[in-house]
Amino acid sequence: MTKKYDLQKILDEIEFLFENYSLERRATTQPYLLKIAQARFSDYQYHPKDELIRESLIEHVGSLPMLGTALFPYIDDDEVDLGQSLIMMAIHDIGELITGDEMTFTKKADANIAEREAALKLLHPMYHETYDDAESKNSKSAKFAKSIDKINPDIIEYLTPPEITIWRYKEFANIEADQIINTIKKHKRPHMLWNPFMTDFHAHLMEQLQKKLGS
Secondary structure (H helix, E strand, O other): OOOOOOHHHHHHHHHHHHHHHHHOEEEEEOHHHHHHHHHHOOOOOOOOOOOOOEEEHHHHHHHHHHHHHHHHHHHOOOOOOHHHHHHHHHHOOOOHHHHOOOOOOOOOOOHHHHHHHHHHHHOOHHHHHHHHHHHHOOOHHHHHHHHHHHHHHHHHHHHOOHHHHHHHHHHHHOOOHHHHHHHHHHHHHHHOOOOHHHHHHHHHHHHHHHHHHHO
16 A cells, blocks of 8 residues: 655655755855956955855855865774764754754853754754764764764864954954964863864865964
């Protein structure tokens, strides 16, 4: 007997995901959208809160599998299931469609509770255990997914003009230029320590970002 589905309901749910993932804007400036804006509009004036050049949540979530797949060959850990990690990368921020996105540096602990409640309402039950693993980071697959999520914005900072990174940190988190690297290390480095390659790669990235910001 063929199983019956409410196909329109499923389509409506997918439309909700596309719309809200696209409309939810992160604090991060998307450097390539910025280049397009500057190239097309000679009088374009940058501001960190300009939604046209801010990274959308769908861009963030979409870039994680790309980055994770690129770095996976180097972590040398058989306990990491890449497929499971990619699912975690795809679903880990779904709660923010309800609660909104907030920078790691200003996010309060109780925000995670509301985000989890929203996520479990939006996700199919088959993904609930995977979502909780991603948040608790109990498995190596979850640790890998979280490290990719955390290092991704730092790579974007490296690709972004330094004066914009400095302005953005001040605007959204009230962090001065000389505190940016230490702030990133404090919040991000603990998520890298599970794996030697991720630790070394993040350390190298911070050295290169320090050079850019220092210049």
